[in-house]
Amino acid sequence: MSHEYDDPTRLIPRNLEQAGTFSPDDPTQFIVRPVGPPARYTPVPPVPLQTPFVTGHHPGAMLGQPVVPGPEHLRLIAPVQRRPTRGWRRLVYALTGGAINPGESPYERNRRALVARVNRQVRGDYRIAVLSLKGGVGKTTTTVALGATLASVRGDRVIAVDANPDFGTLAQRGPDQTRATVRDLLADTSIRRYSDVRAYTSQSASRLEIMASERDPAASEAFSEDDYRQVISLLQRFYNIILTDCGTGLMHSAMTGVLDEANAIILVTSPAMDGARSASATLDWLAHQGYERLVANAVVVVSSARPGATSMDIEQLMQYFQSRSRAVHFIPFDDHLAEGSEVVLSLMNRKTQDAFIELAATVADAFSYRDHGQFVPITPAR
Structure with missing residues (x-):
């Protein structure tokens, strides 16, 4: 079947088939050029909605041309x-x-x-001094509970050292696996491996190791600055985190070595006026003695060592120390910690456990920096 537009001459009127060029004298004469048939309609296939289009550089493809989805277009792992x-x-x-x-x-x-x-990575070793000018505020308890929390969560080695020159009680807050002291460690000149040091420590269920100070209060030879530096020089070869439980004084010989070797300090105070004043005086003394870096990186712990309410405004107290340190944490009273015996994390109530893991996270926030002397704020992991 033929269509009338198959022959283009049929579109020309018969009286114009022989028409020539246009003449002004004869307006009826003009050229009519043959025209072809109208273009046939060819439907354009729709583009699937899920077909990705090239919007950047793609070899052999033009902008907007559909391409086969690549791995970048696929959600390979569904959220679980x-x-x-x-x-x-x-x-x-x-x-x-x-x-x-x-x-x-x-x-x-x-x-x-x-x-x-x-669990932030520690570069080398990290040394934390836990101190307080006033006794009975929970300094030793904080040292052991914090160390136990770090050791139980992390996979590396954590040790707490008793640097109290006046018969420290750190060893009483852990298992009694050895009677050896830091003095015995210093006397051993054959230490080469971790197992050699382990013979002088006690290890709790949390994996925290504890090194005791001199157990004889009548011992005439005090723990000196040189002694402490030798101990730290040895321990930093085998341990990632070293906590030092300091004495209540700042003027004894070992304290100079403790502060010089520390990457950070934890200042423990009680929710009482005398404890707060002592903690504030400690920060002042450290700043005046040239330890501004430790003050700037200090973490203040307000430890409630006694049950019941206090007359102090805890929030106001914490706000004050927040303005003078990197962070402030409150540790609530805990019956298990108040016993004064071996610290077992599972025996603490949940609020206390949460408080110590928050404290441990704050301390660990500074682990990611090679220069541990100056804290740089970081964004907490989500």
Whole structure:
């Protein structure tokens, strides 16, 4: 079947088939050029909505040309909700055999973020001095509980050393696995390996190791600055984190070595007026003695060593020390810690455990910097 537009001459009127060029004297004469048939309609296939278009440099393809999806266009791993570990969420997950997973609670997510901060890498070794001018405020307890928290969360070696020249009690807060002291360690000239040092320490269930000071209060030979420097020089070869439980004085010989060797200090105070004044005086003394770097990086711990309410405004006290240090943490009263015996993390109540892991995370925030003398703020891990 032929169409009338198959022959282009059929579109020309018969009286114009022989028409020539246009003449002004004869307006009816003009040229009519043959025209072809109209273009046939060819439908354009639709572009699938999910087809990616090239929007950047792509070899052999033009901008806007559909291409085969690459790995960058695919979601290879679907997000998986973590299994809840406590509360009604855990119960629902267990009763449904995992078919219903309500995910982690805000508490669990925050706890996981704190653990990630505690696990920050330590470059070399990190030395923390725990001190207080006033006795009975929880300095030794803070040293052991913080060290135990760090050791239980991290996979490296953590040790607490008793540098109290006046019969320190650090060893009483851990297991009694050896009667050796720091003095015995210094007398051993054959130490070559970690196992050699381990013979002089006691290790708790948390993996925290404790090195005791001289147990005889009548010992005439005091723990000196040179003694402390020798101990630290030895321990930093085998341990990643070294905590030093200092005495209550700042003027004894060993204290100079402690402060010179420390990367950071933790200043422990009580929620009482005399404790706060002593802590403030300690910061002043450190600044005047040239330890501004330690003051700037200091973490103040307000430890409630006694049950019941206090007459002090805790919030106001913490705000004051916040203006003078890097961070301030409050440790609530805990029946287990008040016993004065070996510190076991699992026996502390949950609020106390949470307080110490928050303290450990704050301390660990400074681990990522090679120059540990100056703290640089970082964004907490999410």
